[in-house]
Amino acid sequence: MDLIISFATALVALLICLQVTVLLLWIERKGSALIQDRVGADRATLFGGLLPFNLGIVNTMMADPLKLLTKEDIVPAAADRFLHWLAPWMAVFPLFLTFAVVPFGDVLVIGGRQINLQAVELPGGILFVLAMVSLGVYGVIVGGWASNSRYAFLGGVRGSAQMISYEIPMGLALVSVALTYGTLDLQEIARAQGQLMWGVVPAWGIFYQPIAFILLFIAGIAESKRAPFDLPEAESELVAGFQTEYSGSKMSMFMMSDFIEVAIVAALTTTLFFGGWQVPFLYRDGFHFAAGFTVTAPPLVVTLLQIVSFLVKVFVLCWIQILIRWSLPRLRYDQLMAFGWKRLLPVGLANVAASAVLVLLLEGWTGA
Amino acid sequence: MNPYAALLINAALCALVATLLLFMSRILGRRRGSTVKYEIFETGNPPIGSLRGTRFPVKFYLTAILFIIFDIEVVFMYPWAVAYRQLGWFGLAEMAVFVGVLAGGFAYIWRVGALEWD
Amino acid sequence: MILFWVVAVLSVASALTVVLHGNPVYCALALVMALFQVALMFVALDAHLLALLQVIVYAGAIVVLFLFVIMLLSLEPDVPSPGRYGMRAAAITLTVVLGVEVGAAVLLSEPGSPDPPPLDFGSTRMVAERLFTAHALPFELTSVLLLMAMVAAVVMARRHT
Numbered sequence: 001m002d003l004i005i006s007f008a009t010a011l012v013a014l015l016i017c018l019q020v021t022v023l024l025l026w027i028e029r030k031g032s033a034l035i036q037d038r039v040g041a042d043r044a045t046l047f048g049g050l051l052p053f054n055l056g057i058v059n060t061m062m063a064d065p066l067k068l069l070t071k072e073d074i075v076p077a078a079a080d081r082f083l084h085w086l087a088p089w090m091a092v093f094p095l096f097l098t099f100a101v102v103p104f105g106d107v108l109v110i111g112g113r114q115i116n117l118q119a120v121e122l123p124g125g126i127l128f129v130l131a132m133v134s135l136g137v138y139g140v141i142v143g144g145w146a147s148n149s150r151y152a153f154l155g156g157v158r159g160s161a162q163m164i165s166y167e168i169p170m171g172l173a174l175v176s177v178a179l180t181y182g183t184l185d186l187q188e189i190a191r192a193q194g195q196l197m198w199g200v201v202p203a204w205g206i207f208y209q210p211i212a213f214i215l216l217f218i219a220g221i222a223e224s225k226r227a228p229f230d231l232p233e234a235e236s237e238l239v240a241g242f243q244t245e246y247s248g249s250k251m252s253m254f255m256m257s258d259f260i261e262v263a264i265v266a267a268l269t270t271t272l273f274f275g276g277w278q279v280p281f282l283y284r285d286g287f288h289f290a291a292g293f294t295v296t297a298p299p300l301v302v303t304l305l306q307i308v309s310f311l312v313k314v315f316v317l318c319w320i321q322i323l324i325r326w327s328l329p330r331l332r333y334d335q336l337m338a339f340g341w342k343r344l345l346p347v348g349l350a351n352v353a354a355s356a357v358l359v360l361l362l363e364g365w366t367g368a
Numbered sequence: 369m370n371p372y373a374a375l376l377i378n379a380a381l382c383a384l385v386a387t388l389l390l391f392m393s394r395i396l397g398r399r400r401g402s403t404v405k406y407e408i409f410e411t412g413n414p415p416i417g418s419l420r421g422t423r424f425p426v427k428f429y430l431t432a433i434l435f436i437i438f439d440i441e442v443v444f445m446y447p448w449a450v451a452y453r454q455l456g457w458f459g460l461a462e463m464a465v466f467v468g469v470l471a472g473g474f475a476y477i478w479r480v481g482a483l484e485w486d
Numbered sequence: 487m488i489l490f491w492v493v494a495v496l497s498v499a500s501a502l503t504v505v506l507h508g509n510p511v512y513c514a515l516a517l518v519m520a521l522f523q524v525a526l527m528f529v530a531l532d533a534h535l536l537a538l539l540q541v542i543v544y545a546g547a548i549v550v551l552f553l554f555v556i557m558l559l560s561l562e563p564d565v566p567s568p569g570r571y572g573m574r575a576a577a578i579t580l581t582v583v584l585g586v587e588v589g590a591a592v593l594l595s596e597p598g599s600p601d602p603p604p605l606d607f608g609s610t611r612m613v614a615e616r617l618f619t620a621h622a623l624p625f626e627l628t629s630v631l632l633l634m635a636m637v638a639a640v641v642m643a644r645r646h647t
Contacts, residue, residue: 003377010378014385073393083511089386096382100375120374124610127446127538134439134546138518141553145511157557161428164435164550171442178449184610248393253386334485337431341483345438345474349467352445356460359452372529426643429558432551433639437632439547443539444628451614459618462625469629473636482640 005115010100013119017099020263020314021256025064027315028259028322035326068252083146088246088253091139094132095260101125102267103187105277105306106284109299117277117303118187125186126174129268133170133223137163139257143246158231158333163223165340170219172348173212176355177272180208190276194283202280205273211351213273215344217265221321222340224261228328229336266317274313277306430482441470490530497523510556514549521545535610 033039075084105117122128137160144156181189195203206213222229246254270276281287284302287295297305331339448455448463455462477483500523503516521544528537617625 006374006377007381010374010381013378014381018385069389069392070396071393080509080511085390086515089390092389093382093386096386097379100378100382119378121371122375123371124534124538127535127542127610131538131541131546134542134550137546137550138515138553141550141557142511142515145553145557153557157428157554160550160554161431164547165431168435168438168442171439172445175442175445175449178446179452182450182453184446184450249389249391250393253389256389338483341434342478349471353464353467356452356463360457360460363453426558429551429554430639430643432547432554433643434636436543436547436551437636437639440543440632441629443543444625447535447610447614448618450610451618454611454615455618462618462622465626466629469626469633470636473633477636477640480640480644482643 005113006119009115009117009119013099013102013104014096016104016311017096017260017263020311020318021259022065023315024259024262024318024322027319028325031319031322032326035323065252068255069249071248071251073248073250080146080148083142084246085250087139087143087146088250088257089139090142091136091257092253092260094135095257095264098129098132098264099267101128101186102264102271103190103276104310105303106191108303116187117307121187122185124184125189126178126184129186129264130167130171130174133167136223136257136261139254143254147246159225162225162229162231162333162336162340165337166219166222166229166344169215169340169344169348170223172345172352173209173215173219174272176209176212176348176352177205177216179352179355179359180205186271186276190271190278193275194278196280202275202278204275204278209273209351209355211347212355213269215348215351216272217269219340219344220261220265220268221324222336224258224265226258226262226321226325228324228331231330231333231336262318262321263314266314266321269317270310270313274317276313277310279305279309282306427485434477434482437470441467489526493523493526493530497527511553514552514556517552518545518549521549535613 075081100119101122103116103118108115108117120128140156140159140163142156144153144159147153177189178184181192183189183192189205193202193204197203197207201207281289282302282305284299287297289295444466445463448459452459497520500516500519504513504520507513507516521540525537525540525545528534528540
């Protein structure tokens with residue numbers, strides 16, 4: 001029975017990951033069109049034009065991925081065949097797995113059983129996320145190398161150097177979060193944000209660690225090589241960077257890895273800084289407003305509200321990332337690296353130091 | 369249930385889905401090869417020189433080493449952060465020495481210019 | 487138990503690939519696989535923190551460095567050189583000696599009767615509490631070691647420019 005539950009939560013986590021990715025494709029297309037004052041993709045129709053209207057969502061959610069998946073798979077003659085197949089897999093696998101530790105709800109009470117809505121209840125959740133992000137670099141390096149093409153290789157090396165440079169500020173931001181909550185378990189951190197400060201404001205992480213939030217967000221965007229940090233896959237400069245020699249589903253896997261990372265950054269930020277699945281004033285048995293005014297709700301409704309809250313927050317943060325992509329110009333590579341090493345890293349260290357001192361001053365020391 | 373067993377189930381599922389995606393084009397797509405399709409793309413011209421002979425700048429190597437060093441530093445900070453409230457001021461002082469030494473090193477490499485041009 | 491055998495077979499296989507394969511990039515990737523197996527063995531030994539750190543630092547950072555170096559040097563796949571048979575004999579002899587020593591150490595040692603470890607053995611908090619109190623000095627020395635590595639890397643890299 002435990003096995004089935006575990007498998008079910010794993011499936012749900014993976015499905016959330018895939019659905020968010022596909023929806024992101026559509027949101028990106030239409031959102032960028034909105035920002036750039038144009039209509040965006042709207043030509044694909046259902047059933048060959050039988051319906052009198054035309055949904056843009058058909059184009060990107062269904063037609064675009066289908067098109068990519070049915071294209072011919074070309075492996076260049078000079079390329080290393082095994083590595084050429086392996087690279088997209090290595091790019092995507094750690095990212096799928098990251099969703100396994102993200103909590104998307106509190107507990108689901110079914111038939112007397114309490115199921116923790118987190119696919120893998122790892123006590124070292126934050127470290128696991130960092131490990132998966134570290135593994136994401138391989139897809140880029142091997143992808144660039146496997147094509148045996150100069151453009152691809154250079155793009156791959158620059159991309160991986162960028163990714164590893166921004167892992168450190170990311171790690172430092174996560175250290176300050178771990179410092180604040182005293183734990184690495186994501187579900188515990190989400191639960192710890194359920195209280196209210198001064199009776200009104202929800203005790204979300206962003207109020208405790210605003211600098212860490214900014215640091216994590218920026219480092220996350222840089223890590224996923226999205227604009228304004230997208231020189232490695234700069235569409236106008238290095239052809240397609242390390243993705244040049246890929247076609248068909250392998251190409252779609254690289255593109256997916258881009259969107260999955262957007263979703264991961266959003267999910268991680270939500271869990272750590274915006275209360276995860278917490279809804280303000282909602283506790284396990286219902287709403288508790290100020291002055292003792294309560295609205296009870298059955299546990300299933302509570303769980304549903306929490307899941308919806310999680311998804312809404314994730315989408316808002318994804319939208320912010322998309323906005324950033326289409327508003328800011330691209331950073332040149334040396335500016336990018338200088339920003340990571342010379343600006344974000346010292347800020348990260350200073351934040352950890354300041355948080356540490358503050359924690360001791362405000363909470364005293366429970367030492368033995 | 370042991371979380372690592374759940375992790376293995378997850379990993380297997382993710383690996384399966386990733387592999388399925390990988391072979392989608394092979395299954396669904398066409399296979400009509402031609403010599404031109406299999407050449408390396410270099411905007412129309414034949415590629416000059418082999419990849420094997422390309423030099424690549426040593427600053428990438430330096431970035432990787434510096435990354436390892438700072439990664440290890442961050443990794444030491446994690447257990448410290450978790451047990452921080454038990455370690456108290458002594459723990460803070462310890463970590464301050466640790467980070468201080470490495471911050472000194474960081475200042476040195478910044479001055480020397482190892483962080484430039486990347 | 488099955489898991490142990492799977493992990494054991496995979497780690498031996500990947501380690502052999504690292505040593506024997508001709509293409510250095512494949513060797514580096516086999517090394518990643520081997521390090522993963524080590525992390526799984528750490529999990530089996532209840533050293534959870536160490537398993538994650540193994541993946542983050544070793545598989546995630548150090549092998550990336552190896553890959554960079556391999557690509558920097560643009561190594562050709564390995565070609566056997568003429569003087570290799572003498573080396574091969576020496577290598578095989580030493581391997582056999584090592585195998586005999588390890589086997590002797592394992593078979594002749596007396597099994598202790600360990601107490602069952604406390605519940606949070608190997609967890610982050612426990613490692614932290616031990617590391618930063620009883621072993622504070624090695625911890626500080628690590629920082630000096632890292633500093634040395636930093637400076638050495640910079641000096642070596644700058645000599646090329």
